[in-house]
Amino acid sequence: MTEGTDGKPGTMISRVLAMIGGDGEDSYARNSSFQQEVISSADAVLATGIEQLTLPAPNAGPLVISDLGCSSGPNTVNIVSRLVKMLKSEYQRRGRDDYEFQAYFNDLPSTDFNFLFELLSSERREFFYAGVPGSFYERIFPKSSVNVFLSTNTLHWISQAPREVTDENSAAYNKGRIWLHGANEHVIDAYKRQGENDMRNFLDAKVQELVPGGLLYCIFGSARIENGDTREQYLAPFSEDETSTNVSFGRILEHVWDELIAEGLLTEEQRARCNLPWYKLSEEELRDILKSYEDVFKIVLLQNMEQPVCRTRDQQELDDLMRMARSIYAPFFNSFIGAESSAILFARWGERFGERIQNRTVSPSYCSHVLALLRL
Amino acid sequence: MTEGTDGKPGTMISRVLAMIGGDGEDSYARNSSFQQEVISSADAVLATGIEQLTLPAPNAGPLVISDLGCSSGPNTVNIVSRLVKMLKSEYQRRGRDDYEFQAYFNDLPSTDFNFLFELLSSERREFFYAGVPGSFYERIFPKSSVNVFLSTNTLHWISQAPREVTDENSAAYNKGRIWLHGANEHVIDAYKRQGENDMRNFLDAKVQELVPGGLLYCIFGSARIENGDTREQYLAPFSEDETSTNVSFGRILEHVWDELIAEGLLTEEQRARCNLPWYKLSEEELRDILKSYEDVFKIVLLQNMEQPVCRTRDQQELDDLMRMARSIYAPFFNSFIGAESSAILFARWGERFGERIQNRTVSPSYCSHVLALLRL
DSSP states (O other), X not given: OOOXXXXXXXXXXXXXXXXXOTTSTTOSTTSOHHHHHHHHTTHHHHHTTGGGOOOOOTTSOOEEEEEETOOSSHHHHHHHHHHHHHHHHHHHHXXXXXXXXXXXXXXXXXXXXXXXXXXXXXXXXXXXXXXXXXXXXXXXXXXXXXXXXXXXXXXXBOSSOOGGGGOTTSTTOOTTOSSSTTOOHHHHHHHHHHHHHHHHHHHXXXXXXXXXXXXXXXXXXXXXXXXTBTTHHHXXXXXXXXXXXXXXXXXXXXXXXXXXXHTTSXXXXXHHHOOOOBOOOOHHHHHHHHHTTXXXXXXEEEEEEEEESOSSOOHHHHHHHHHHHHHHHHXXXXXHHHHHHHHHHHHHHHHHHHHHHHTOSSOOEEEEEEEEEEEO | OOOOTTOOGGGSHHHHOXXXXXXXXXXXXXXXXXXXXXXXXXXXXXXXXXXXXXXXXXXXXXXXXXXXXXXXXXXXXXXXXXXXHHHHHHHHHTTOOOOOEEEEEEEOTTSOHHHHHHHHHTSOOSSEEEEEESOTTSOOSOTXXXXXXXXXXXXXXXXXXXXXXXXXXXXXXXXXXXXXXXXXXXXXXXXXXXXXXXXXXXXXXXXXXXXXXXXXXXXXXXXXXXXXXXXXXXXXXXXXXXXXXXXXXXXXXXXXXXXXXXXXXXXXXXXXXXXXXXOOOOHHHHHHXXXXXXXXXXXXXXXXXXXXXXXXXXXXXXXXXXXXXXXXXXXXXXXXXXXXXXHHHHHHHHHHHHHHHHTOSXXXXXXXXXXXXXXX
């Protein structure tokens, strides 16, 4: 487990990797419209392969679906409701009206499950539901107990930053950075290993948990490939005259850390311990992994999706975007540098991001893998 | 839904009927040792009928158990762990080692599920688990999806105080009281109807949710029958020279309300709206209800259990007892009279309870129904 600067167990990765709970101004629930967009474009994805899904035999129990890494807010309730509606139609298309649905909402234990349960209970639902705390990289369901898995905007969160990157004696020690932009090859390789291992652990667990004939839908951050090499974008040094993809989350955030350390507001020691548990697989890396699963998973769909991040460039849109970023990353940074410094970090990040967006001619965009697998 | 004095939706019964969450000094988790005692004496109960339980066929999925009204604390984790251990032995006794267990933790949505999930994740468990928010008086699980239900210390909480008791125009208007001691026959009958209807709704729902051959274990507060008539204890006027069973929760609490209203600290209006959602069925009432379920449930066990409430009578034990009462009832009273008045109520209640315990020669005790049913 990665530990924060204070060394308290409260900063274990499984505790800090939760969005901001509840429904306050800063909450994930009220600042996740971009994720909602990604999810909406996924309706067509969810419809893919549904006709290949094996439904439970009559009287053999409910059709079970699970949203993996659901977070706490309306997005998960909406997508699960829509999926249930589609599945109901599919039952009817096959001439059956004996459907019953059970939905599991899964995320790390620090997720605000109580707020999610309140949302769910606020009206009568077309499905029975339960919350399942735990990491989806491990077994969290009984054997062959789930018919449809769903995972949106979560699989780029790896189970932990690679241990080596905080180890002073390792060639992969990531001093001077909190992520990959401008990092050395060893750091990138360590992240790549972690990302690939996590993906394999994920697939190994889901193979066990899925009913044969069940479906697994995943939408998650994908690395943009430039010049055919994923590493390229990370290895290139930071440059002030950024092109489209360089106006990215990582580039600007690394730069903001540089600034705040130079100003004495953050320390090198804090940065050395703080590494983002993020890795975006390239399509090539993903396809390579999937090859080992050919005998248990049939690929129904595998494609890339690209969506603009800032459309209008007006201040309101930028503010919304930064509030979203804060609702996602604040618990993580708070645990490493405290809430006060974290607030400064987010303010500066918003400022620098705004400047670069305003000065540019091309809009930044966000790339996702879209994957649907059928359990054989 | 019963609403509190402020009329906010936050005081709906399903929101206020939660124990104090977390693990602070006042929490249910740290003040539920009496419930733990009741549960411990139930180990023998849980062993009863296990040899009649139908286990899932090999490879037909996990054995599913659910603790109904689990609350948030170590008690539910302990009892579920012990039950899983017993069930594992039962598999082995029948020559099977293909067991897998899934445990559902159910309680109202306002329960501190996050604290419970933290407890559960603090060590590797022998079962998969999920939280199911909702009232056990309704359907909360798919058809035939649970093998063993368990409900300890919860079924005396009815789904709501009967509507009539807060209706000025009803003969069952319970002015001058918050529960049954000293109430008129109409009030007692209204509570009796509510209690019996709730028990029927409970059994109707669990019949649907249980797998044929599954077991339902319930331990819950039972009315003490004096002179052969349940009503007797409620109809009798309040008396200062109390005998054993009169040193009860209800008697003293009603008296404390009288005192605080006389002193102007609480008002008649507050009392008129506040009625405890509690009803303890007598053994006769329970047996009558069970008669209608003879074709779906076989009674494996039905008996009464009596346990002393105060053993030593020293101040420490009394303090512990009052802290337990507060961890259970504070959210309910807070919603009706506010936290400040509620604190005064609990302090006075403790004082009066202590005086009566110290002055008496007989110890008060708590009676429970112990019930095990086999789904036919």
